[in-house]
Amino acid sequence: MHHPILGSEETMKKGILTKREREVFELLINNYDTNEIAKALKISDKTVRNHISNAMQKLGVKGRAGAVIELLKLGELSL
Template sequence: MEGSKHRSLLTPREREIFNLLVEDQTTKDIAGRLGISEKTVRNHISNTIQKLGVSGRAQAIVELLRLGELQL
């Protein structure tokens, strides 16, 4: 492992999207801001939910906070 930083569960794009979700941005806002489609935003969210084994966005955010992957 390099340095003391653990390997993130999230890709840089997933992290970007979840940071925006925490800021209360909508899927549409996020898509516009990142220049990608809403479907792509939803796919990233869905992939993250599957990786974490949770059942929705809110649970994913709680789990990512618990794991130290996101900060409020």
Template sequence: MCRRPKFPVFLNHLSSRVITYGDCIPSLVLESPGQGGVALLSNEQKAKPLLTNREREVFELLVLDKTTREIAQQLFISEKTVRNHISNVMQKLNVKGRSQAVVELVRLGELKI
């Protein structure tokens, strides 16, 4: 059951804008600094990033055609750790290979080539 706040909620102590809510609070409310308005983020937009920082680093190097050994040397980790990061991402994406993972990450906007 949703509860309505009994008082207005201030978004930012430096802001003079006050937001009051309806019966439910379905999403996060943020002040949009560029336009002076309010932006609503859905639950999908609040989700954590798909990749960890290290997984992102590994895949950025993979896209640059680096081998597992070269990635390991550059990131100061073992080759097994590199393979584990790649495997974890493949599992998250439910794909069967590195190239499929790269294609899917690009499609999702998680990786740029």
């Protein structure tokens, strides 16, 4: 199976997000803002925004909410 955005089935099985992107989104769905995520992960606000932006680009969505919804649908995140 080949997904037009996500690539091959092998790629999808490995997961869409990097470890750090997943950490950022797990905090995001737990109501952390950018600054709180940066402090929790000991990275800069800009790096947090970059991780979110990279994930949105991979998913082909606009906005954090769209990314979260898509990641939930794909089973990459759970509430």
